[in-house]
Amino acid sequence: MWPKRSDELPLDTDVSDAPWSGLQGGEDDREPASRRVNASAILLAVIALLVIVIGALALNYLTSGTDPVTLEDETTSVEGETPGGTETTPDESAEPTEDAIDYPEPTIQSVTLLNPQAANLDPSTVDSQDNPGSVSNVFDGNPATSWSSWWYSDPAFWMKDGIGLEITLAEETEITEVVLNVDGNGGLVQWRDTVNAAPNSGQIIAEGAMSAETLLTASEPVVGQTIILWFEDLPTANSDGLYRIDISEITVR
């Protein structure tokens, strides 16, 4: 049975192929093969093209797209943010810093007499000339206590150009005004931008004649911790009419 059927099957196939005519059947058999080959080749070509195109696009996108563009964008954006941030940061920090520092109220920590030419007048009295021991009375908060210089026969001193005071604040701050409560009138006091070693040099920040409330106002606020006053001419004391400096209080604003 099986061989017969197997014999019959090829016969049937032969018979079935035979009626379609051998050439046509052969062509029919070849056409699908060639179509299959062509289809597979086309598919392979299309896939290859797709792979190449996608790969090229991916490479272009990855190389040219991400690296420079993204980095440039990042760098430019970072740089753009950084300068902007730094610009805004100092502005923001400057505003808060000014607000944060807010320049504390000037508080006098000490006052020292500066008498650089005392030896010209009398070498033996350099340490006591113009009463340096009572200078602290000018910032004790008590208007009844005061510091007085020696009295001189000439309002322009004698044997020296003047005397000075060094006011040291508790901390650096913004200074706009120095107020001297003087028991006298006239003379000349200068607020100088200098150091205690050379109190009669440097730029003059403010100057004026003395009175009960002598105001030395800077044209622009000065940031610092030290104030140098230089008395170039003596006022006339109210108490006895002598050429002498008599200061009860100094206030720094």
Ligand SMILES: [Ca+2]
């Ligand atoms: Ca006083």
